[in-house]
Amino acid sequence: MPSSWSTSLRFELQFTGENINLWGEKLNAVLQKADYAVAGWLTKPLTGNAALTTANxxxxxxxxxxxKFTGGAGxxxxxxxxxxxxxxxWNACAGPVILTTGAGGTxxxxxxxxxxxxxxGGAVKTPGYGGASIKDWVSGVAWSYNAGALPAQSGNAGKVVVTDGTNASWRALSTSNLSDYASAVRGLALAFAIAL
Structure with a gap:
């Protein structure tokens, strides 16, 4: 009976008694492919739409x-x-790369x-929360407490984001922001001294 192939990674599955005196060579070939499946690196240049090659x-x-995808603007x-x-x-192209199986989500x-x-085997997904990718979740959900918008960063170097419970804005630190700092530090120092 001939060899068969594993479903996902296309490894050769030998039939009992097959490849006598060749099994070590065959096993080493499978182990090299397993190594590539776990830690292998591929750089794929893109000039148009493409499909990843497969071979038993x-x-x-x-x-x-x-x-790592490389290429133009896509x-x-x-x-x-x-x-x-x-x-x-890793998308090292100048434009977006859309991953698909040809069916389901991308x-x-x-x-x-x-x-x-x-x-x-159908949809392509990325880890995330609430059905959104981590990037989309942070953009769309985490900042939703501020109506989906964080104040623009441009022109606000050295400032901190503060909120009044409804609106967030950038402000420079002032002494009033630090008014209880000295007493808080003394309290921590006392707590550490007692703990020691």
């Missing part, structure tokens, strides 16, 4: 653990195999971003 028991792009759509797998993706990786993505 041979070297392929889709088995890589980490992928946007580029990259199709990954419709099998369960995680990737650490993930858009903005230029310069490095993100974890995963696929369950």
């Amino acid at each position: 028991a041979k070297d392929d792009e889709a088995r890589a653990a980490m992928i 946007p580029f759509t990259v199709t990954v195999p419709a099998v369960s797998k995680t990737y650490l993706v 993930v858009t990786v903005d230029p310069g971003d490095i993100v974890w993505v995963l696929t369950d």
